[in-house]
Amino acid sequence: MINFQADYFDGVSSRAVKVEIEANSEEITFSAQNVRHVFRLADIHVQPKLGHARRAIELSNGGRLEAGDITVLEALKRPDGRAFFWRWLHRLENHLGWALFALMLTLLAGWGAISFVIPALAEQFANATPPSMEHKLGEQVLAMMDEQVWTMGDHEDQASLQLGYFKPSQLDQARQTALSEQLKALCATLPDCPAHELEFRGGGKVGANAFALPGGFIIVTDELVALAKTDMEIITVLMHELGHVKMRHTLRQTLQGALSGLLLAAVTGDVDSLASGLPAALMQLSYSRQMESEADAYALTSLQRTCVPPHLFADILQRLEHESSTSLPEIISSHPDNQARVQPFLEAKLDCEPKPGLAQSAP
Numbered sequence: 001m002i003n004f005q006a007d008y009f010d011g012v013s014s015r016a017v018k019v020e021i022e023a024n025s026e027e028i029t030f031s032a033q034n035v036r037h038v039f040r041l042a043d044i045h046v047q048p049k050l051g052h053a054r055r056a057i058e059l060s061n062g063g064r065l066e067a068g069d070i071t072v073l074e075a076l077k078r079p080d081g082r083a084f085f086w087r088w089l090h091r092l093e094n095h096l097g098w099a100l101f102a103l104m105l106t107l108l109a110g111w112g113a114i115s116f117v118i119p120a121l122a123e124q125f126a127n128a129t130p131p132s133m134e135h136k137l138g139e140q141v142l143a144m145m146d147e148q149v150w151t152m153g154d155h156e157d158q159a160s161l162q163l164g165y166f167k168p169s170q171l172d173q174a175r176q177t178a179l180s181e182q183l184k185a186l187c188a189t190l191p192d193c194p195a196h197e198l199e200f201r202g203g204g205k206v207g208a209n210a211f212a213l214p215g216g217f218i219i220v221t222d223e224l225v226a227l228a229k230t231d232m233e234i235i236t237v238l239m240h241e242l243g244h245v246k247m248r249h250t251l252r253q254t255l256q257g258a259l260s261g262l263l264l265a266a267v268t269g270d271v272d273s274l275a276s277g278l279p280a281a282l283m284q285l286s287y288s289r290q291m292e293s294e295a296d297a298y299a300l301t302s303l304q305r306t307c308v309p310p311h312l313f314a315d316i317l318q319r320l321e322h323e324s325s326t327s328l329p330e331i332i333s334s335h336p337d338n339q340a341r342v343q344p345f346l347e348a349k350l351d352c353e354p355k356p357g358l359a360q361s362a363p
């Protein structure tokens with residue numbers, strides 16, 4: 001049993017009567033002008049609390065009670081969904097700090113999932129993926145990028161061959177083999193060179209570029225070969241890509257993109273864009289700064305071990321940066337500050353004699 005004071009309006013007169021309310025878990029009772037009133041708690045409606053206004057209790061006889069503090073009465077009344085909502089609204093209103101805190105927490109959780117949880121999961125999945133499966137994935141991705149589609153216009157002469165991202169390479173087979181053999185020969189002297197396959201393509205819109213697909217496929221565009229002044233410059237870029245292959249960065253990034261997409265689809269319910277966006281997502285795939293640093297570190301060590309002057313990497317990167325107009329090549333896309341990045345390659349010393357003819361970069 002609880003007691004509290006209230007003003008009673010009988011619904012007819014605008015005059016308030018001071019009354020003493022008695023409430024228990026079933027009903028409230030009070031006397032006004034010698035009439036005893038009894039109302040079941042289920043039949044009365046307590047107006048939501050907003051700010052510091054007095055609270056009104058609507059009665060089933062058309063009358064109304066007004067009181068300053070009726071928290072105890074609310075505690076007696078069984079909470080329904082509406083009451084719960086209003087209580088929360090009131091709490092949020094009174095505790096803006098808590099509301100901001102809740103918002104921060106939500107953002108932090110989302111950021112945490114994207115920055116830490118998903119990359120960690122992707123790494124686990126990548127490690128658990130059998131190399132044969134990764135190789136198959138790489139083949140399929142390459143096939144998608146090479147895809148040729150015939151589009152038919154209204155007239156026969158409007159038929160055109162629409163290519164995927166790549167055109168067939170214009171380099172003759174002997175040149176392709178020579179480059180592959182040079183890389184293979186250097187790789188054989190390294191203790192940790194991963195299995196890989198060079199794939200030569202005409203870059204088209206992609207331009208001068210080299211990048212690793214899942215499964216050890218490394219795409220080299222004709223434009224990159226043309227841009228290089230020596231074969232050893234191409235080798236330095238390929239050493240960087242081999243770093244990505246060795247640490248399975250492409251598979252990790254692909255899985256990470258897929259997991260983020262799934263998370264987004266779970267939140268937004270939009271599954272279609274997840275499937276349709278895959279080929280484009282693979283083309284826009286960029287590695288994290290950490291992955292780029294790891295690939296650079298692998299390249300630098302490998303170049304020193306195979307006696308290829310590391311400054312050649314800086315040379316070709318600089319040319320790439322100046323001459324690539326459309327899309328940024330993989331190798332420089334994640335690096336806003338390429339000067340700082342190539343510094344270790346410029347300062348690195350060789351304790352061996354580079355093979356003559358191959359290593360010099362032409363003036």
Ligand SMILES: [Zn+2]
Pocket residue numbers: 240244287292295330331
């Ligand atoms: Zn890279």
